[in-house]
Amino acid sequence: MERRAFLGAMAVAGMARGLRAAPSERLNVGFLGTGNIAGSHLGPMLGQPDTQVVAVCDPRPERRRAFAANVNQHYGTKDCREYADFRELLARPDIDCVLICTPDNWHALMTIAAARAGKHMYSEKPFALTIHEGRAMVQAVERHGVVFQHGTQQRSDPRFRQACELARNGRLGRIHTVRVAVAGGRQGSMGTLGPVPDGFDYDMWLGPAPVRPYSPERVDTSHWYFISDYSAGGYLSGWGIHHVDIAQWGLGTELTGPVKVAGTAVMPQGGLCDTPITWRVEYEFATGTKVIFTDAGQQREGCTFEGDKGSVWVTRGAISADPPSLLREVIGPDETQLYRSAEHHRNWLDCIKTGATTVAPAEVGHRSQTICSLSDIAVRLGRTIRWDAKAERVIDDETANRMLTRALRAPWTL
Amino acid sequence: MKTRTMLLLVVACTVGLQAAQPTADEASRIEAAAPTVAPAKPKAPRRVLVFSRNEGFDHTAIGVGALAIDTLGRRTGAFAVVHSTDLGVLTAEGLKPYDAIVFNNGYAFKLEDPKARAALLAFVRSGKGVVGIHAASANFEGWAEGTELMGAKFHSHPWTPTAEWPVRNEQPGHPLNAAFGGQSFRLRDEIYTFTEFHRERARVLLSLDLSDTATGAVAHPHPYVPISWVYPLGRGRVFFCSLGHQHEVFWNAAYLKHLLAGIQYALGDLPAPDAPDAGAVARLVSSANAAEQRDSMETLDRLTAVPAQRLAAEKALLADIATAPLGDRLADLAESLSKVASNASLATLTPWLLEAEHAHAARRVLQRLGTAEATAALRAALAKAKGALAAGLASSLADLGDASAVPLIKPLLADADPAVVSAALLALGRLRGPVAAEALLAARPPAALATVHDDALANCASGLAAGAEALYDALAAEGKPARTRVLGLAGLVGLRSTRAVRLAADFLESGDEVLSSGAARMLDRIPGEPVVARAVAAYAKLPTSVQAPLLANLGRRRAADAVKLALAALGSDQPALRQAAVGALGASGQVAAILPLAQFAARSEREERLWALNALAGLRGAGVDAAMAKAAGEGEPATRAMLLGVVTARRQPDATALLLRAAADPEPTVAVEALRGLGRIGGAGDMAPLVKLLVAAREERVSGAAGDAVVALARRQTDRDATLKPVLAALAGASAEARAALLAVLAECGGKAAVAALNNALTDPDAAVRAAALAGLADTIDDPAAAPALLVLAKASEGATRVTATRGWLRVLALAAAADAEGVVRSLAQSEALLARAEERRQALGVLRWCRVPSAMTLAAKWLDQPDTLGEAVATLRHLAAPQRGEGRALAAVTGPEAVAALDRLGAMKDAHLPKPWRCDDLGDVTPAGSAAFADGKWTLKAAGADFYGPRDGGFMLWQRRGDCTVVAKVNSLVKTDIWTKAGVMVRASLTAGSPYVAVMVSGNPQGVIQSRPVEDAETAYEYIPATPPSWVRLQRLGNRFVCAISADGKTWQTVGDRQLQLPAEAYVGFALSSHNNGTLTTAGVEGLEITAP
Secondary structure (H helix, E strand, O other): OHHHHHHHHOOOOOOOOOOOOOHHHOEEEEEEOOOHHHHHHHHHHHOOOOEEEEEEEOOOHHHHHHHHHHHHHHHOOOOOEEEOOHHHHHHOOOOOEEEEOOOHHHHHHHHHHHHHOOOEEEEOOOOOOOHHHHHHHHHHHHHHOOOEEEOOHHHHOHHHHHHHHHHHOOOOOOEEEEEEEEOOOOOOOOOOOOOOOOOOOHHHHHOOOOOOOOOOOOOOHHHHOOOOOOOOOOHHHHOHHHHHHHHHHHHOOOOOOOOEEEEEEEOOOOOOOOOOOEEEEEEEOOOOOEEEEEEOOOOOOEEEEEEOOOEEEEEOOEEEEEOHHHHHOOOOOOOOOOOOOOOHHHHHHHHHHHOOOOOOOHHHHHHHHHHHHHHHHHHHHOOOEEEEOOOOEEOOOHHHHHOOOOOOOOOOOO | OHHHHHHHHHHHHHHOOOOOOOOHHHHHHHHHHOOOOOOOOOOOOOEEEEEOOOOOOOOOHHHHHHHHHHHHHHHHOOOEEEEEOOHHHOOHHHHOOOOEEEEEOOOOOOOOOHHHHHHHHHHHHOOOEEEEEHHHHHOOOOOHHHHHHHOOEEEEEEEOOOOEEEEEEOOOOOHHHHHHOOOOEEEEOOEEEEEOOOOOOOEEEEEEOOOOHHHHHOOOOOOOOEEEEEEEEOOEEEEEEOOOOOHHHHHOHHHHHHHHHHHHHHHOOOOOOOOOOHHHHHHHHHOOOHHHHHHHHHHHHHOOOOHHHHHHHHHHHHHHHOOOOOOOHHHHHHHHHHHHOOHHHHHHHHHHHHOOOOHHHHHHHHHHHOOHHHHHHHHHHHHHOOHHHHHHHHHHHHHHOOHHHHHHHHHHHHOOOHHHHHHHHHHHHHHOHHHHHHHHHHOOOOHHHHHHHHHHHHHHHHOOOOOHHHHHHHHHOOOOOHHHHHHHHHHHHHOOOHHHHHHHHHHHHOOOHHHHHHHHHHHHHOOOHHHHHHHHHHHOOOOHHHHHHHHHHHHHOOOOOHHHHHHHHOOOOOHHHHHHHHHHHHHHOOHHHHHHHHHHHHHOOHHHHHHHHHHHHOOOOOOHHHHHHHHOOOOOHHHHHHHHHHHHHHOOOOHHHHHHHHHOOOOHHHHHHHHHHHHHHOOHHHHHHHHHHHHHOOOHHHHHHHHHHHHHHHHHOOOHHHHOHHHHHHHOOOOHHHHHHHHHHHHHHOOHHHHHHHHHHOOOOOHHHHHHHHHHHHHHOOOHHHHHHHHHHHHHOOHHHHHHHHHHHHHHHHHHOOOOHHHHHHHHHHOHHHHOOHHHHHHHHHHHOOOOOHHHHHHHHHHHHOHHHHHHHHHHHHHHHOOEEEOOEEEOOOOOHHHHHHHHHHHHHHHHHOOOOOEEEEEOOOOOOOEEEEEOOEEEEEEOOOEOOOOOOEEEEEEEEEOOEEEEEEEEEEOOOOOOOEEEEEEEOOOOOOOOEEEEEEEOOOOEEEEEEOOOOOOOEEEEEOOOOOEEEEEEEEOOEEEEEEEOOOOOOEEEEEEEOOOOOOEEEEEEEEOOOOOOOEEEEEEEEEEEOO
16 A cells, blocks of 8 residues: 555656657557557557557457558558467567457456566456456466556546545545446347458457357447447446446445445347346445445436535546535645556556556456446346455355356367 | 126126126127136135226226126136225225235226225235236336236237237146146237336246247337236235237136136135246247347346256256257357256256367356366366367366366377467466476476466466475576566565575576566565665666666665665656656655755656655655755745645645745745645635735735635635635725735625625725726626626616626626526516627526526517527527526426416417418427428428327327317328327317327327327327328317218218317317337328318
8 A cells, every 4th residue: 555655656757748769768569459449549659758559469450450550650660560369469579568458358368368478468448257357367467567557547537536535535524325327238239140251350359258140230349348248247347347446446445345236227128238228236335335336317427425524526527526615625645645647558658667556456457347247247136246355256146156257268268 | 698687787887887888799608608617626715806997998898807707706606706996995894805806907096095005915915816907907006016916017008909919828837827728829919018027026827929920020118028927925816917908808718717717826725836937937048039038038047046946947948958959049048057057957068068069158057057066077078078179178177176177187288289288288377286286397388388388387386375486486497588587586475485585686686687677576575684785786787677666666665775876866867767766765754855856846847847746745754844844945946936835735734834934935936836835725814914915915926826825715714704804904005906906806705795895996096996896896706795786887887897897797696596586587677778789688698597487588588579689588488498407406497377478479489480370389298309391282290209198198289279170181101110100180178298189190000099088187098990191080179079080082081980078169279290209200291281160
């Protein structure tokens, strides 16, 4: 803990913008997955003074080609190479770090493989598909001492830190309730069956997930975000993890979990998508604090901490408090100061260079994911799940414990 | 004969005059079809109350049903029947004589008396029975437990009695289904779909077979359609069957037997299983209807708490799996089975472990099953498996932690396929244990898999209780690749091995960047001074990429030499090293760090500067506070200013005193920063000195900062007026400049005293002071009390002052609206002279939006005449007429006669594009808005809305107000957004959602409907008519008589209905349209729409 507080003082590259570090001082970057979300990371990575994007991979040839072309055009070189198989990319000794931008069913295998290869990684959220594989990911990252940044970039947003510092430092009194609400899921379509497009390595795209017939909708974010083969609970994790993670931060429960989880959900009727459209989950900690986690149709989108002395609501781009004077509170240096990260990518790169822990490390990501996964299990089983956060097991529920894990499709193994 | 006639009379009297009576023909059919023997012998003479009360749509089958139940009881002797429609019988006393109550198809009655509710619930919970038929599922609106009594709530009937629908027998062996001979069957009837049906709580006997293509193709809102079910409630029992719209159901022999058995079950005479049946649900995991299939999987999940249910489900799923071909169903079946499987699944699934197409599915189940037997089956398969199959099995066994699998995995290490070797290595790594460790140490995999091997060794070691050191030593041994050696060191560090200390130091001195970097990054976890000493000694020769993490860790350990190294590193040209140095200094807690950090911050930019300041702010150690204060008092102004910011951030004990001194400093940079700090952390007692500083300030920067500080401080205090006393006191005798500054402060703070002072200053001899007062009131102060002064000033001024004062007046008026909306509107109405210009009137319309009172609407409607603000006036009226959210609060909609009049004015303007005198409006809660367009004699109408049905409508109407008349139209086309999209002519009492009306309409169905609602908010009656677009429809009103007709050509008319309805003499007459799916528009093409004399 002392370590993390200290890291508030970790600085950022002092290079003036526009001046690039010498090639020997640059970190070589690879992209695992070149779809929608990879696009949002490319800009920030190209804009750093001390990085060089040198390799990209994706099972879809037209996507990786276009992505690599973008990179090469930016640098004015032809050095960025494209790969169809991520193992070849990870085998390159000159690559220092990678961004994992694949569907969730691949996160565990990519993370463990990258750790094994000694590559530092920035992995998109949510963390993993099951709680079991999440723990294996944390162990691999620790074992190999690589720097891991979880894509919960709200941790590098000052408003969220301000809200959490108010909560952590007793400005709201005793926090009895936290309300978390995010965008809901969707019904989706039945999907149109058809042949796999030429060149698309669909088997690789599926990876460890079960074989299902190909349809263009399935492999598009409009649908796979909401399919349980690729996402634990759809937006329960896909969006939920952002604000669940903030709730963890504000409650100081980042390294533990709730004791009870229960809830209901409205599910799609047939079709490709099979994860909750709307839901209401309540989870409770040993202290008695309750978190009410729903879709944004039922509560205000964002994260609201409610204590007996006041409350604060925060989301991207907005924060408000009751009483409003709470926002003018100054947290003193002798109080709990939360990790200051000015920008999520920069924090990752700096920690690679100094060996420090990032603002969103693997264990914390795993614990936030666990809550999202337990929420999914709870709404499906329709009963209260009692959770032992230390042993990472459900108490007295055979089916729930079975749902903590899944068999990977051969030859993929953790 | 006689008995039957008498029975008919009895039934007629008690079922109520409204219900249609069964004909003699119907009675004889019932008699012929009814069984003579009951399935069970009654345990005692039974009395059944047949409750046929109906307040809704008149199901003509009610009387037929009553007679059928009578007949069943009489012919079999199973029970005696008493009929009633009186709500008064639903009391504890009233129900006492009965053993069961049948809710016979009547609906829409509520039970609002709490005593009656309690009596009914107590009746069934005490051990009696409840039976529900068809529409009985549509009662008890607003009473959740009443809905639970039937087990579901009627939603709609997508399947009409226009065809025979397939009824699926879900419980072929169940006593209540004996009549069906183990078969499913087809039946012509109206089939209901439900909400509030909890499939996991009831035992469903019959359901609609949605896997039948034609049946599933009818659009329906719920994925599963139960028809007949039972379930226990307390000590009692409930039987519900949703059949019973068509009369002929009641002389269907099988149905009658089903009903009889259901009644006997409810009575407690016929024992029958009524717990949910996970087996039956599991069978539908193979339904060909995708939505039903998915719903079945999800229902099964909710039944997994009970072991017996899991077994039943497993049995059914296994039976299904045995029927080939599985195709795409395999993945879903495997998922469902994996949650409920027991060892009983092994027989079927074990062979699959060796079949490429099914192996994954089998492993999904066995891995989750996880019993010793399942693990043994996996092992047995592994012994015979090759290639990818073997890899998968090894993976599953590793996930299960089966140490006894190690000897079977070992041989895979020599496999020709690298994927298999890799899987084997990783599996051994996860299995851990000494046997796995031995196997890994002995393994000689191909060079390409070296990293996999190393990882497996490290993973294995991390889980070993004893003997881990040996593995880590092996990894860390000389000759191994550098990264592997680091992996070994990491393990030894984790074990707190003493060897780790020496090894780490060796790595640091090795000259190898990977080794030294690895060791440097672990330095915070290696205890003891010796390693620190060697690290410090090795530091200078290390590359900067290693120095950075090393320095950071030395700093974390507060190593003695860390400060010295950090000071030197502050000047490095390597950003990472500078970072580490700042961090190390910040952690050191030493006074010696202060000045270097301050100088570093002063010469750095952006983030580097910020973090150095953070380091200073967090510096904790002996004498630091005093040294910080001293440093803030000397040196360059820029550095001093920076350090004053740090002092503020630190909130150290002497901070405010220090800041007050610095605020008087002749250097403006220093003074400004000090003032900023006081604003953040000053207390009430600092107000007076701050005001003195404000008054004394010469430079604008300083004066501004002082003003900001005063405002910030004042805002943090609870008693604002008391806090501002020094400010007010300073006004007297201050220079003009100072007065202006003080007034600006007062304007920012607000409050009674501030308003008074500003008001006074409007007449100050100095022009600059007057301007400051005006600006303060008009532009700054957020206090409604300023309004009167501004109004007076506005009225008394000219030119720019008048405009400024007017705008200021309007601005603060808006603030007053929450507390006194009427007053604000009056004030605006009385001061229209000030609002001659469009700009001010626009602002006033904005103010009106906050005044949620009728007079605001009247005023806004008045301004509809002003063309230069027409748009804003319209928007304001709409804003007022609907509920809104503004600044976090809910704003109510304005209602009442004034609002209606204002909206009417607006409406007349809005419908100006329609041929006169046509008007149009949406009815009820509709989105998006409907519209009408007329061109070349044809209308194109678009509308959304939930339906014209039930107690309240959602749709659109094109209307004129008329008395007796005939309205006729030809519906050329209608977009079928739903089978219940409706369009046709209508006469309606009012434009409310629940208004009475009569309508003749076509729909998205092959038939049209005549619909009517007799009184406000009552249920809608409907009757099918054979009309479909293109078709003419006509409605003639003569007093309270409405004649409905249809035609194919507009010349030859067929009368299809004749209704009596009380509507106001003058009503809304015209054409109505609803898409049935609110949110989606339908389009109707209409021509020949005309209203003529009757």
